[in-house]
Amino acid sequence: MPRTSRPQSYYDDIKTKFKEERDKRLNYRPPGTAQYTSELTGDLAKYSTDPWQIQAPEREPINDQVEVLFIGGGFSALLTSGRLHERGIENIRIVERGSDVGGTWYWNRYPGAACDVVSYDYLPLLDEMDYVPVNHYSRGPEIFSHCQAIARKYNLYDLAVFSTTVTETVWNEEEKLWHVKTDRGDDMRARFVICANGTLAKPKLSLIEGMNKFKGHAFHSSRWDYEYTGAHLEHLKDKRVGIIGTGASAVQIVPELGKTAKSLTVFQRTPSSIDVRDDWPTDPNWARRLQPGWQAKRREKTLAAVEMSPEKRAELDALTPEEKIRRQENSNINHMMRIHKRIDEIVEDKATAEALKPWYMFMCKRPCFHNEYLPTFNLPNVTLVDTKGKGITEIGERGPIFDGVEHELDLLVYATGFEVQLTGIYNSIIGAGGQNLQDKYADGIRTLLGIHTAGFPNLFIMGGYQASFQFNLTDMLQTQGDHIAACIDHVRTHGYQTIDATDAAEEWWVQEVIHHRGKTSRSEDCTPGYYNFEGAENRRQDGNYNGGFRKYFQHQGEVRSDMAHFFHLGKATAEGL
């Protein structure tokens, strides 16, 4: 942590400004998460329609049994399947709402879509797939192709059903099977069900008065309408385009629209922090020299790099808690002021530069990395409408209205994000004794490791709350996939039929989550966003496990090393499995 020579008053003034900006934003939008809707039905249904599968193919309802059924066909399912295959479990079905595997990368095909986690860390199963990404940062199409290649390698297409939404997942105690019902009339049975529905899967819209009045064309960023824009956005050269939102999706979309549209208006509520994106093509000589196991080693090194040395840790431990927090905050502010300086260096118009400056601590919102986003605001056809924390609250026939001005548009893109980490989106999950998972969670989320929840035998959750958050999500999901595959293997090889977390194990984990969340007030101090439930108060157990990724990983190992302690393991019937 660098020491600085600035007086403490400099940092205190900035903290006061952070607080003012946060309060301003909160005061405009009291309803917290209720300002959004992800119930995209009726007039809003068009915002969730799958543009890649206009007409779902006809098929007969399925009524069969598989060993493992994944709800969702994104990375969670793909990389867990790899591990299941290694353990000889091949009777695997993916049930997916989209018409292919890929999850996020199936849906998000907007122009400029790319991953800003380094590709060699982010793209999973690189060793197994004998694949080295083309660039330091992968573009969306490469990631989507990688997903398809994994599905082919592990024969996941054979049993998969696409354009199918799971509506009900019900535990049958006598059969010791899950019954999975869908919107296509299916009633499939599965020994094990894995909720692999993603962390940010269900598009949401800001509820804005008059949305349906707008006479132009409109869609959500994750449902890009290339028929309207043209494959290379060539149809936009005579179009006035607007975009609501300036989160990670918009940051990637805006440069592409700026280059192609007749005019682009960006409606901003809170600016993102934009840092350098250091990209380069993969060096073929480096790729050739990679040894088996290289990705796991690399991920390990990446994790170690952000960990503190024992000396640093000792130095920090010697400080009072107040001094520790003061130093962390000052260092965070230094980083944010570097982000501000970069904006001043790039954005020519002073007022626009000021408006693009994020006034909150680093990591209050998801940090963004892009080299073209800020320069886009120097283009003559691009305008920033800074709503100064208020947001767009009204849309007229011609376009969004702000400060009494109706901004006339032909196309309006909603880059307003996704519902966060819901287990069982679109789907009602009913466990032993008829208990609904959402009812169980009504008084607070209760899980073991964020993966198991008592009373829901043979059900596993991926990417949900109470798991560790990792910037490289696929690394975290891989540990969950490894853990789940090991649990299923344990049940099968030891002649058990069911695995269900004990109440005591669940209580232990809930207390772990609460204990680690209790350490920080960052969430309340931050500007609202999906990281902190839009600034609403929430129960301390309803969030991620903040004890660190390594600790999370260690806890997974502890649980696996003493299964009988953490789980009720039900014996198989005479017929076996």
Ligand code: NDP
């Ligand atoms: P976000 O939820 O991050 O952003 C939504 C945006 O909409 C915010 O800027 C929000 O403003 C704005 N907004 C909402 N309502 C209004 C309104 N009424 N008026 C004006 N603005 C409004 O969604 P994204 O789709 O951008 O990103 C979601 C997540 O997807 C990312 O955080 C990231 O985790 C992931 N992602 C990952 C990528 C990767 O490289 N791996 C790339 C792209 C996305 P406010 O901030 O004020 O709430």
